[in-house]
Each structure stands twice: as C-alpha cells, then as structure tokens.
Amino acid sequence: MRPETWIDPFSHADGAPPRTLARFLRWAMRGAEKPLALAGGVSIVAGVVEVLAALMLGVVVDAALASEAGNVFSDQAGILILALLFFLIVRPVTMGANAAMQSIAIAPNVFNLVLSRLHRYTLGQSVTFFDDDFAGRIAQKEMQTARALTDAVVEVVQTVLFALASVVGAIFMLGTVDWRIAGGLVLWMAVYLWMIRYFMPRVRKRSKARAAARANVSGQVVDTVTNIKTVKLFAHAEHEDRAALGAMGGLRDRTIEFGYLSALFRFCLMGLAGILPILLVGGALWYWSQGLVSAGDIAATGAVSLRLAQMTGWVSFTLMALYANVGEVEDGMRTLTPPHGLIDAEDATDLAVEAGEIAFRDVTFGYGREEGGGVRDIALTIAPGEKLGIVGASGAGKSTLVSLLLRMYDTEQGAIEIDGQDVSRVTQESLRHRIGMVTQETAMFNRSAMDNIRYGRPNATDEEVYDAARRAEAHEFIQDMQDHMGRKGYDAYLGERGVKLSGGQRQRIALARAILKDAPILVLDEATSALDSEVEASIQDALERVMEGKTVLAIAHRLSTLSSMDRIVVLDDGRIVETGTHDDLLARGGLYARYWERQSGGFIGSDDEDDDSVRAAE
Numbered sequence: 001m002r003p004e005t006w007i008d009p010f011s012h013a014d015g016a017p018p019r020t021l022a023r024f025l026r027w028a029m030r031g032a033e034k035p036l037a038l039a040g041g042v043s044i045v046a047g048v049v050e051v052l053a054a055l056m057l058g059v060v061v062d063a064a065l066a067s068e069a070g071n072v073f074s075d076q077a078g079i080l081i082l083a084l085l086f087f088l089i090v091r092p093v094t095m096g097a098n099a100a101m102q103s104i105a106i107a108p109n110v111f112n113l114v115l116s117r118l119h120r121y122t123l124g125q126s127v128t129f130f131d132d133d134f135a136g137r138i139a140q141k142e143m144q145t146a147r148a149l150t151d152a153v154v155e156v157v158q159t160v161l162f163a164l165a166s167v168v169g170a171i172f173m174l175g176t177v178d179w180r181i182a183g184g185l186v187l188w189m190a191v192y193l194w195m196i197r198y199f200m201p202r203v204r205k206r207s208k209a210r211a212a213a214r215a216n217v218s219g220q221v222v223d224t225v226t227n228i229k230t231v232k233l234f235a236h237a238e239h240e241d242r243a244a245l246g247a248m249g250g251l252r253d254r255t256i257e258f259g260y261l262s263a264l265f266r267f268c269l270m271g272l273a274g275i276l277p278i279l280l281v282g283g284a285l286w287y288w289s290q291g292l293v294s295a296g297d298i299a300a301t302g303a304v305s306l307r308l309a310q311m312t313g314w315v316s317f318t319l320m321a322l323y324a325n326v327g328e329v330e331d332g333m334r335t336l337t338p339p340h341g342l343i344d345a346e347d348a349t350d351l352a353v354e355a356g357e358i359a360f361r362d363v364t365f366g367y368g369r370e371e372g373g374g375v376r377d378i379a380l381t382i383a384p385g386e387k388l389g390i391v392g393a394s395g396a397g398k399s400t401l402v403s404l405l406l407r408m409y410d411t412e413q414g415a416i417e418i419d420g421q422d423v424s425r426v427t428q429e430s431l432r433h434r435i436g437m438v439t440q441e442t443a444m445f446n447r448s449a450m451d452n453i454r455y456g457r458p459n460a461t462d463e464e465v466y467d468a469a470r471r472a473e474a475h476e477f478i479q480d481m482q483d484h485m486g487r488k489g490y491d492a493y494l495g496e497r498g499v500k501l502s503g504g505q506r507q508r509i510a511l512a513r514a515i516l517k518d519a520p521i522l523v524l525d526e527a528t529s530a531l532d533s534e535v536e537a538s539i540q541d542a543l544e545r546v547m548e549g550k551t552v553l554a555i556a557h558r559l560s561t562l563s564s565m566d567r568i569v570v571l572d573d574g575r576i577v578e579t580g581t582h583d584d585l586l587a588r589g590g591l592y593a594r595y596w597e598r599q600s601g602g603f604i605g606s607d608d609e610d611d612d613s614v615r616a617a618e
Helices: 021-029 033-065 069-075 077-123 127-131 135-177 179-226 228-233 237-289 295-336 398-405 428-433 449-454 462-471 475-479 503-517 533-547 582-588 591-599 607-617
Strands: 358-365 375-382 387-392 413-418 435-438 521-525 551-555 567-572 575-580
Touching (some): 021 077, 021 135, 033 077, 033 135, 077 135, 077 295, 135 179, 135 295, 179 237, 179 295, 237 295, 358 398, 375 398, 375 575, 387 398, 398 521, 398 551, 428 435, 435 503, 449 462, 462 475, 462 503, 475 503, 503 533, 521 533, 567 582, 567 591, 575 582, 575 591, 582 591
Parallel strands (some): 387 551, 387 567, 435 521, 521 551
Antiparallel strands (some): 358 375, 358 413, 567 575
C-alpha cells in the first residue's frame, strides 16, 4: 500500500467531539493511530541515526590516528567503507523515510481527517448556532483547528520524538566516553526542561488569545464583505473600516504580547544553548589532558554538543509552536464543540409520507423569550392535499410555524405530526427531504445554475433540470447568462448568494429547485414576492401544476395570491384568530376582510401600521 493511503482522510468520527483536550485529540485522530505509531518509530530511528553519525565520526578519527598517514586507507579500509555506507546510504534513507512519513502519510491526511470531522459535526448544529455567530468566524475556526492539530501532530512525531531519541542516544554515547560528561548533559537537560516548563504554558495561553483575536478579524471582514451592498447603500465604509480596525487592533495587541514572550524565550534559549558546547567539549578536553579519553572521543563529543545546541533552538521553537497550536486547538474547541441543539431521537425513524396530513397539536414556541414572537396554542390540522394559505401581519408567527414544521426549532409545548408521525421522533434529514420549500429570501450558492437547481435532487439528469427550469420560467434567462470566467448558460456561476441575478430570477431558480425536488409537502413562504405581476402570472399555471396532489402551506402578504387556496388561516400575535375560505373570511368581516379591503394589491404591514390604517379608515 502507498503511504498516502494509510489513513482514510474522510472517515466518520464516533459520536460528538469531547470538550476536554486529551479526549478531543483521541476523537479527532481515531483511525490514524497505527500510521502515527509507525511514523513515530521511524522518527525515533532517525534520531538514533543522528547520534550514530557523531559516534561514527569519532570512530573514524580514532582509526585514522591509530594508523600512519600513508597507510590509513589500507589499514582502516573496513571502517572507512562502513562509514561511507552509513553516510551515503543508511543516513539518507532513514532521514528520507522520516520526511516522507510526515509529508506524505501524515500531514495531508490528518488535516483532512480533522477538518472533515469538524465540518461534518458543525453542519449538524441547529440554525440558532449559526445565527449567534459570524459565518466567517466559524469557517476560520474549522480551518484553524484542523491546521493547528495537524501541525501539532507533525511536530510531535517529527521533532519531539526525534529529539528525545537523539538526547537519550547522546547520553548513552557520552556515557561510553565518561560518565561525568554524560552527567553534565543530564544536568543541562534538567535546566532546559525547567525553562520549557516555565515558558510553554504561557505560550499556550497567549496563543489562545491571539487565535481568538484572529478569528474575530476574519469574522468582521467576512461579515462586511458579505453585506457589501448594504455597506455601500448606507455609505458606511468608514464605519466598517473602524469596526475592522478595532478587531485588527485587538489582534495586534495579542500578537505583540505573544511577541514579547517569544523574544524573552529566544534570549534565554540562546544563552542556555551556548553553555552546552562549553560544558561538554571543555569537559572532554580536560579528561583528554588527563589521558582519560581519546581524540576521537573529543571529536564525537564536539559533534554531539554542536548538534544538540543547534537542535535546542529547533526543538524549543517547535515546542513553542506546538503549545501555540494546542492553544489554537483549545480555542477552536470552545467554538465548535457545543452539543447539538437539535438532535435526532435515539429511536428516530425515517419519515414516511403516504397522504400528507399535517397536524399542529396545541403548539407553543416563543424563542425562549417571555414576551413577543413565536406562536401560542396552535391547534391546526391540514388535510392531505389541502392548499392552506397563512396570513398575518409581520411578527404574527407565520414563519415560526413553518420553521417548527421543518424542525428548525423544537416546540416548547405540544407536538407536530405528519401522517401521525411526531416530527421530533423522525430523522431531520428524512423530514426535510419530504418537504419542498421556496422562501422570500432565496438562498443561492456561488455555483453554476445547473448545480443550484440540481440541489433539489442531486441525482437528477440534465434534462430533468432543464424541464424544471422551463416550468419555473427560468430556462430562457439562464441560457443568456455568462459569468466573468466566460462560462455560459447553465454552467455560469451565480455569484456570492446569487448577487448576479435579480430578485425575480433568484426566486425562479428556487422554484425550479423545488419543482425538481417534487416533495409531497410544499411550503411557499412569499414564493412570488420578488416577481412582477407579469412574471407571476406566467408561472401561476406552473405553480398550480406543482401543487397538484401535494399538501401546501403558502405564506403571503399579497392576499390575491391566496384567494384560490382551499382554506386560509389568519394569525395575530402568535394565535389563530380566523380560519376559512377566502369568500367565508370576507363575508365574516373580520381581520382578513380588513386586510383585503385596505390592501388593494399591496402588502400587509406591521401591527402598528394596521392599527393606524384602521383608525384612519374609521
């Protein structure tokens, strides 16, 4: 097997990510243990080989001194050939294998393993999780955590284990020279470890603060760029600049704090590293002057001391990076690992929709607030195939009702059933697969028109996509599209959130997506609000055909779009206040009739606007 296949970079994790560091690391790395152990073993062998290089140098020096100058190659041919094989074959092969393990088997796979698991878990979070944070910050945390954890793993395997093997090997080697020289190295290592223990927790803490500040900058910048049209329309470039500079200033402060600590650490490190060659080589020279060690021993000791002194800086900065990465992992954990707000029940089954009856059984939901918003005591049954219109002023609870049906939130009281199945007892994926939806604020991906429509049913053929687009009156304008990369028609990209399209064009693509999905339950939340009257009339027949045989919930401010519904429900302050057909409600002379009388083709306003209009009419 090739080394890049030793770790499956996209394997699923077991359960939710733990919120403590050690358990989180095990969760993130599960499935990669054997390749990591092999890589660690190769790194240890490479560290031992590094010490053997110094030992080999000492052996060659002693062999050369033991022979006359003219006969050294003939007298010591065996040792010299062994040294050549070591330096030309053994050492390069070992070091190359160590590098290959890190750059081919470990780093690319571990990064994708961690990122895919974090991203998969994040996708399972409730809508509230994303509403409460910056989109850019969440994305930054995913990338930051995966990168930091990958770097930490590579640093442990490639540097820490290599260095430990080198140090332990050096102690044993120096012990063969003189136990007191080895003792000097042990004493020096004790001071070095004390310094590491002092600095590293502080590095970890300041790195965590720096990572949080960096994510805030990303979140602020992405939030501004995402809403750039609003920024320009309100002429608030200077305001956004101040907000970004504030976030950048926080990052600068945290980076400077980290820099001061790094500089102090470097100063102490270099001072300590300078002591090592003096201690070891000086000791070897002293014992040589006493006739206790050979010239080869001095050469080997010198090589080891210089190598360890160089390695001290390398290892220390690696450890600093390691602790910095651990701090960033902890910072990412804090953002990305909260328990899912909405989870499937342990015995959840797939939703089976045979008829399409929907029942709201005394449903209450208020977004966790004591006053305002949500719905209260909703008792409503929608018969299979019934077309239900939902009317109400802004804030009356219309969209909340739909969100609860789709289980974007869990009810606080009561239950919602589809064909007798409680939506909280079926899987969320199966529930949403069986409900098609077109919203007022149409979501578009920065992908091709083909991909955006096919999102309704990923396995649909091109012809099925074209047919859905024709039925939604979108085929003609899609064929005329061309993006900045020269891609045309259905291959043209729509831009960030579909910004290259008009509101009506976006909504027609969304309608095509819903047509292609062909779910038994259809929700239209202001589905034609962005269409002009001519376009709306042209697709009305298509909408009628799409609604045939489906249970439909249609929300609209434009009441004329609901006049043909089988039944209309009027919401006010989160409660159902009227229900009946269009003609029944007009004849009743209640709230719906007042809306109809005042609207004249317009839109229902807020509660305050309604009250003002009523007073004006009176």
